[in-house]
Amino acid sequence: MPPRPSHLYQAEAPYDRARLAQFLDGRARGAGIDRRTLLRLAAAATATAPLGALATAPAAAADPAPGIVKPLPADVFTVRGTNAETRFAALAGTGHLTPAGHFFVRNHTRTPRIDAATWQLTVHGDGLTGGPLRLGLDELRALPAVTRTAFLECAGNGRSHFATQQGQQVSGTAWTLGAIGQARWRGARLFDVLRRAGLRPDAVDVLPRGLDDEVVTDGVPLGRVRRPLPVAKALDDVILAYEMNGEPLPPDHGHPVRLLVPGWTGVSSIKWLGDIEVSTQPLCTPWNTDLYRLFGPGHPEEGSAPLTRQTLKSAFELDVDAPLPAGRITVLTGRSWSGAAPVRRVEVSTDGGHRWHRALLRDTPARNRWVRWSFPHLPRHRGPAELLARATDTTGRTQPPNTQGYLFDAVVRHRVQIV
Numbered sequence: 001m002p003p004r005p006s007h008l009y010q011a012e013a014p015y016d017r018a019r020l021a022q023f024l025d026g027r028a029r030g031a032g033i034d035r036r037t038l039l040r041l042a043a044a045a046t047a048t049a050p051l052g053a054l055a056t057a058p059a060a061a062a063d064p065a066p067g068i069v070k071p072l073p074a075d076v077f078t079v080r081g082t083n084a085e086t087r088f089a090a091l092a093g094t095g096h097l098t099p100a101g102h103f104f105v106r107n108h109t110r111t112p113r114i115d116a117a118t119w120q121l122t123v124h125g126d127g128l129t130g131g132p133l134r135l136g137l138d139e140l141r142a143l144p145a146v147t148r149t150a151f152l153e154c155a156g157n158g159r160s161h162f163a164t165q166q167g168q169q170v171s172g173t174a175w176t177l178g179a180i181g182q183a184r185w186r187g188a189r190l191f192d193v194l195r196r197a198g199l200r201p202d203a204v205d206v207l208p209r210g211l212d213d214e215v216v217t218d219g220v221p222l223g224r225v226r227r228p229l230p231v232a233k234a235l236d237d238v239i240l241a242y243e244m245n246g247e248p249l250p251p252d253h254g255h256p257v258r259l260l261v262p263g264w265t266g267v268s269s270i271k272w273l274g275d276i277e278v279s280t281q282p283l284c285t286p287w288n289t290d291l292y293r294l295f296g297p298g299h300p301e302e303g304s305a306p307l308t309r310q311t312l313k314s315a316f317e318l319d320v321d322a323p324l325p326a327g328r329i330t331v332l333t334g335r336s337w338s339g340a341a342p343v344r345r346v347e348v349s350t351d352g353g354h355r356w357h358r359a360l361l362r363d364t365p366a367r368n369r370w371v372r373w374s375f376p377h378l379p380r381h382r383g384p385a386e387l388l389a390r391a392t393d394t395t396g397r398t399q400p401p402n403t404q405g406y407l408f409d410a411v412v413r414h415r416v417q418i419v
């Protein structure tokens with residue numbers, strides 16, 4: 001069977017849905033998880049929450065080091081288990097690219113220390129014309145280098161607002177809006193690596209896997225973090241990044257090499273890349289069957305449509321309950337982004353959503369990138385107030401005042417104190 005035309009695979013959701021259906025009726029190869037375990041995990045997910053997100057064991061309460069190597073100053077990060085969320089207030093003035101010292105970290109286990117000098121990538125599988133290909137970092141660097149500026153966002157970003165704002169119970173890391181960062185990534189094209197390895201015309205899936213520890217959830221070993229990509233996406237715009245903002249990739253972000261899959265949910269961008277399997281059969285792993293999929297009332301037993309490209313969001317570069325002086329102009333700043341298309345317009349409301357005003361966009365809108373914006377605000381009355389921001393992208397899609405969905409996209413009511 002020849003690879004299907006590329007446009008069929010540009011969307012993550014239909015691809016994952018097809019794989020799940022094939023997996024459930026035994027036409028796909030599931031690496032590391034069988035159907036019974038899958039359904040057991042699915043049932044567990046149903047019991048706790050409509051979100052099929054991975055709940056990793058939190059780091060021991062007394063452990064000050066959640067397995068992250070870089071410093072996590074409290075004015076920049078909020079530590080959530082093995083993860084660190086960027087505080088949006090700390091992004092004010094940081095520019096279009098997020099400095100590595102401010103970039104959020106999502107670790108299923110802990111950051112491994114990998115020696116770039118001895119690191120090797122192995123490309124293997126029945127989807128290759130020959131045997132395995134092994135590449136060291138120098139060989140990877142010898143391939144043509146490309147640079148892409150793109151945001152990277154966790155599928156669960158904004159999750160806590162389901163509960164705090166919308167009264168919906170969900171499981172998983174309680175991110176506010178800071179599980180996103182944007183960087184200039186530089187590396188080799190996965191296209192070139194696969195061509196070098198010799199791709200068979202009937203290869204369908206590419207499965208990158210990290211070198212970090214195995215993940216165990218509720219006593220079930222899930223193996224190392226890995227999530228298949230359709231060959232067409234792999235050949236399209238995916239890179240094996242070894243630089244972030246002009247520096248070697250830092251340990252927490254995948255040193256020495258990570259995958260960067262523009263526009264797709266963060267989990268696709270496998271860090272600490274160790275091997276890539278290329279397969280002529282559809283592949284399934286917990287990360288495209290059980291995790292990152294929706295379970296619960298109103299969804300089929302095997303789970304709903306999987307999570308798709310990232311949604312629209314907006315965030316103020318302010319802490320919750322930030323003090324703003326009454327009778328003086330404060331220039332409010334923030335950022336908006338959409339996984340679907342460039343952001344076209346951002347509006348701000350300072351009266352709880354009755355009147356909306358255009359914010360000034362400070363970046364040229366572009367695909368897979370956020371825009372910074374600003375809005376001068378003159379608060380008059382002392383006391384608590386709510387600031388709202390909503391974005392519209394070039395497809396015309398806008399942030400709803402409320403949502404039934406799972407990829408959080410509603411307007412957030414950001415409370416401040418007028419003093």
Ligand SMILES: Nc1nc2c(c(=O)[nH]1)N[C@H]1C(S)=C(S)[C@@H](COP(=O)(O)O)O[C@H]1N2
Nearest residue numbers: 104105106107108154210225266267270271
């Ligand atoms: N090997 C490996 N890759 C991984 C992960 C991981 O835990 N291990 N986490 C994924 C998830 S869920 C996200 S959102 C992004 C986070 O990337 P960052 O930590 O560089 O911000 O990495 C993805 N790649």
Ligand SMILES: [Mo]
Nearest residue numbers: 154155266267
């Ligand atoms: Mo994620």
